[in-house]
Amino acid sequence: MSSSRCIFIFLVILLIVFGLSRLGGTISFAQSNSQLLPLQGFTAFDTPNDVGDSVGLIWKVSENDREGVHYIVSTAPSQEGGGDGQWTKLDPILSTTCYKSDFPQYFGIDESNKLWHFYEVSVTTTTYFKLAITDGVNIVEFPSVVSATPKGNWFDTSKVNILVCVIFFSGLIMFFIRAARHNPNLFIRHIPGLDAIEETIGRATEMGKPILYLNGLHGMDSLSTIASISILSKVASKVANYDSQIKVPCYDPIVMSVCQEVIKEAYIAAGRPDAFKSDNIFFITNDQFAYAAAVEGMMMRDKPAANLYMGYYYAEALLLSETGAATGAMQIAGTDSITQLPFFITTCDYTLMGEELYASSAYLSREPLQLGSLKGQDVSKALIILILFIGSVLTTFGVTFLTNLFRTF
């Protein structure tokens, strides 16, 4: 084969390759155009479960979605656009993000949610929306304009499971309160710290020194303070019977007033209204460390026989209990403050941990209301243990139904 023939064949091959490559490019370009398919299902609606400060936009996931392709949402106050007919473009949305399935609080847990895009826009009045898709070169718009008006919702459907739990647990507790009214001798296990309370009152009486009772730093809306007041009532009753003395320095003025009432009633019930001194229940300050400093000073000067810390505490817990331990007082603490429990455990003679604080008031009073509540909570705990066990087994085998029931948003 001559060299000219070789060159000719080479050129022909080159031409064929070039032609094919051009053809391929055209095909590729045509594919790029054809991949920006028309948008489907673009709808606007009031976002559910909100206060009326946003609307939601949904549209179908399409084959257009890939890296480099963005959706563009434009807004305007009227169908014709803004005052100058212009539409405001929002930030581009990457086509591989923002799915309905990312917002289970609005749409629940459903596999079909993965087939829809969702975008939330903060607006307070009726707003019109346009949707377009672009790959940087081509733009395809949704043919029509949609609109929505935001409205506040009275009912948050994402919190239905909380409502069901409240009704169920409340029902359980009410059932057991009824049961406790019929049988007030329902069993409650022994709580060691509580026996020590009587011991502390006896000790204080023998030493002729007061008992210092602290309610913690929370107000009357806190469960731990309510439990603390309930225990205070029983302690005050015993103090009145033993003719001892109780001092209650308060952090909150409302708690102080409640304490005064409770202790007064306890003294009256014990037949010792004359022994009640309202001055012994006093407000110090509602500054955390100033309160701690004042109580520490009292501990050092009065040297109380016993210190009882019931309620919710913060960083002052160790300051108080360490000073109390240094004075040689017998100390009993009860708190549901998880971060402060270690300090009470190390510095106090007895510590009521978490729910033991609530159980203590029922244990001491034997009132059907409190006994029933405690029993109801016990049954609730048993059910939770069962749910945890069954749920874990089911989840291990890929059944997520139970997990989804307890999902919160």
Place this chain on the structure above:
Amino acid sequence: MEEKNNKIDIILLLVFTALLLGVNIYLFAGKILPVNAIGIGIVIAAILTLSLYSFLYKDNPFFKIAENLFVGAGMGISVVIIWFNYLKPELYKPLIRYAVRDNIPGEPNFWLIIPMLLGLFMFARFLKKTMWLSRWSFAFIIGGGAGISIPVVIHSFILKQIEPSLQPVFVDGSFTLQSINIILLLSGTISVLIYFFFSTPHTGIVGNISRLGIWFLMVAFGASFGYTVMGRMSLLIQRIQFLLTDWLKINIQ
């Protein structure tokens, strides 16, 4: 013996006072600290810090002064905060202002009369005849508080805890280190829940499981203790840094 201790205390007190005076005079005279509000503020802060730390020795007049100052200042600040953060924006501006001043734009919010009355009822406690009115306020506070906190407790302490506990033990079909983690989490949660079960005596199998629960609790408390102590140490370091660098101007770098 007690008399001797008292004498020692008085001597220590005098030495402490003399030292404080001497050091501060030296700092001002030597122009190490400026004789202005900043300098005087630093000195007061340092004296109060040392006075409060003097409690580590025993109760003393310095501590008492600092304590009373602290309580008084704390109370004063909280009164100011209550006025500017609560009463003024929530009650005075939207309601009372319209009654005491003329030509105020807008309309008063008469709904605020209800919480205002509930607040005033608290003062009814000062008179025996009207004392019962304060119970309305208490009933509102306690009832409202319980109503708000119950759903929050169920959300945060029950549902939010159950959801992450329900994890598959086998990760991608195999038993891994994460599986051990999940088993530990589950057994810890269940055993601690059983410890806080009050309806059955803690004997036999329930007793054993609750003992395991106590172990889990103590491990958690130990970790929390260590973490908080480290936090307190950093507070102490911060205070010492203030005394050395801001007050005494000693370069500790």
